[in-house]
Amino acid sequence: MTTFKQLEAFVAVVDLGSFEKAARSLDTSQSNVSRQIASFEASFDVPLFNRDQRAARLTMTGQEVLQLARGLLRQRSNLAERFANADLVSSTLRLGVTELAAMTWLGGFIAELRRRYPRMRLEPEVGSSAYLHSRVRDGQLDIAIVLSAVRTTEMARLPIGQAQFGWYCASSLPIAPTLTLAEFERETLLLQGDVQSGGSVVGQWLQERSVHPTSSIPVDSLMALAGICAAGLGVAGMPSAVAQGPLKEGVLREVRIPIGAPQMDYIALVRIDAISDLHRRVATLAREQCDFASTFHGY
Structure with missing residues (x-):
């Protein structure tokens, strides 16, 4: 029987490109991720990964399974976020921001995010808009605050501020x-x-x-x-x-x-195939906290 842990391991390995990185992201051991993947893949008649390559590359069947796995995880996330107490939300949020956001309103935003979701594990990353876009596209970031000049068709673009x-x-x-x-x-x-x-x-x-x-x-x-x-x-x-x-x-x-x-203009980028209510709430909070007018040290 397929479990959510198997789905999480499968998606993490694909997004991060290795069992080691997936284990670190899921806060577990590499051997546990390997067991979850082996058990998950055993339920299919054909392989999900191409074993001829060193990297974790999907077969055609694996690509189809990935889309379904993302959908199931997104539905579970939406269910938990909509009906559970916010204090119980314990997901990991991989957040990308530009240097300007880090220098201005990021500190206040993180403080408010932690107040609303005390059990959430936050993994911030600072980079250029183009770099952060590629990280979201490749599944290595959940959401990124970038310049609206970034062009994309596979992601939701949520307005943040100016x-x-x-x-x-x-x-x-x-x-x-x-x-x-x-x-x-x-x-x-x-x-x-x-x-x-x-x-x-x-x-x-x-x-x-x-x-x-x-x-x-x-x-x-x-x-x-x-x-x-x-x-x-x-x-x-x-x-x-x-x-x-x-x-x-x-x-x-x-x-x-x-x-x-x-x-x-600055926007939040989230992959359309992975967006959840939590991502929308995070973007809304970022829009409320967004203040590019002054730096965090009060100059």
């Missing part, structure tokens, strides 16, 4: 406080993301408005972006919350251009 961006430079840099677009294009632009491959959503925002800076420097992190900007290497396009502290300290100053600065 972040205001601005243009900033070092206070010592000899740049006028207001620039024409022609003057702005001649400045070195500092942006988070891989500018050359279109990885910067701020860079894309400028291109859509026919603004083409002659020089740009891509920077991985927001903190590094603020530091490079303070060093006087160019004009940075970054979230207003990140610039608040350096502005108050007189390290940075704002630069204005005729088209203003972008306001970026």
Whole structure:
């Protein structure tokens, strides 16, 4: 007889790619996961995994079983979340957020999430929107808060909030406080993301408005972006919350251009074949707690 533990082990092995990672995610031993999978697979006349490969790859039958297993687990989750006391919800939530969310409202959100679901095990991960999207797609994250610029057809997109961006430079840099677009294009632009491959959503925002800076420097992190900007290497396009502290300290100053600065929408991504009431409640709570206006340390 098939059990939910077998279904959980099966889905975890597929999503995480190995028995070891599945065991760690389910907080059990690798041998137990192997037993669950062996027992589950024994109930089928054909194999679910391709044993010719070292990785946990599914056969065609395995792919069909996976979809049904996900559906059964989702229905069980919805049943428990809808009718059980929230204090008893003990599922693991693998949550992905961008650096900006981690720097602003994530702390308050986690505190409220733990208050509502004290038995929930939370596994947060911070990364770029593109990276987090791939992690949700591959089943390694349950939900991720990302920029809405991420395009996907296999996931639910739940609105979360907006972040205001601005243009900033070092206070010592000899740049006028207001620039024409022609003057702005001649400045070195500092942006988070891989500018050359279109990885910067701020860079894309400028291109859509026919603004083409002659020089740009891509920077991985927001903190590094603020530091490079303070060093006087160019004009940075970054979230207003990140610039608040350096502005108050007189390290940075704002630069204005005729088209203003972008306001970026953030969404929660959840796979359509795995979304549950809990995911929707988490997204609703994130929307309530979302505040991209100031950093967590109160600048």
